[in-house]
Amino acid sequence: MMDVDDTAKTVTGHVKWFDPIKGFGFVVPESGGPDILLHANVLRSFGQSSVAEGSRIEQIVQTTPRGVQAVEVLSIDLPEDAGSTPSEFGSNAPDVSLLEVPLEPARVKWFDSVKGFGFVNVFGRSEDVFIHIEAVRRSGLADLQPGEAVAVKVVQGARGSMAAQVAAWDVALKAMS
Numbered sequence: 001m002m003d004v005d006d007t008a009k010t011v012t013g014h015v016k017w018f019d020p021i022k023g024f025g026f027v028v029p030e031s032g033g034p035d036i037l038l039h040a041n042v043l044r045s046f047g048q049s050s051v052a053e054g055s056r057i058e059q060i061v062q063t064t065p066r067g068v069q070a071v072e073v074l075s076i077d078l079p080e081d082a083g084s085t086p087s088e089f090g091s092n093a094p095d096v097s098l099l100e101v102p103l104e105p106a107r108v109k110w111f112d113s114v115k116g117f118g119f120v121n122v123f124g125r126s127e128d129v130f131i132h133i134e135a136v137r138r139s140g141l142a143d144l145q146p147g148e149a150v151a152v153k154v155v156q157g158a159r160g161s162m163a164a165q166v167a168a169w170d171v172a173l174k175a176m177s
Helices: 040-046 133-138 169-176
Strands: 009-019 024-029 036-039 056-064 067-077 103-112 117-122 128-132 149-157 160-168
Touching: 009 036, 036 040, 036 056, 040 067, 103 128, 103 160, 117 149, 117 160, 128 133, 128 149, 133 160, 149 169, 160 169
Parallel strands: 036 067, 128 160
Antiparallel strands: 009 024, 009 056, 024 036, 056 067, 103 117, 103 149, 117 128, 149 160
16 A cells, blocks of 8 residues: 555545556546546556456545545446356357356466457466457456466357456455455
């Protein structure tokens, strides 16, 4: 957590947009008022490199000469439509209950949000696992970075192994404990 001054307060809002390439985005507070700057470093301290548009976020903010800024993320809830199953984002995806699929540790091999896909290396598996942008977005993330530690739920699609759900590694560890 960063040092915060006396003007710091907890605010809940929704992510307006976040661009991991630019390294920032904005949150619209539920209570009204000016948009809140969310810097990538603050998000990384929470254990994520990106956050999906529409996610509900609770954060500690403070007013600076440049406006209201987040100084710590307390929680992130996925957008309302984020609980989808893999079959909703591709006709080749199997129809399975993700509750039965375990999270597995992985590292992002590469991911291109413009192309809309990439691959992860799952610990203990020899093959690369395909990951589609829709699985990333429905998991509450906007992008993945090469080398990033994540946890994925892997299912078998028509063309091989694919990640149906992804979580930042730190967030997945908290959920598993």
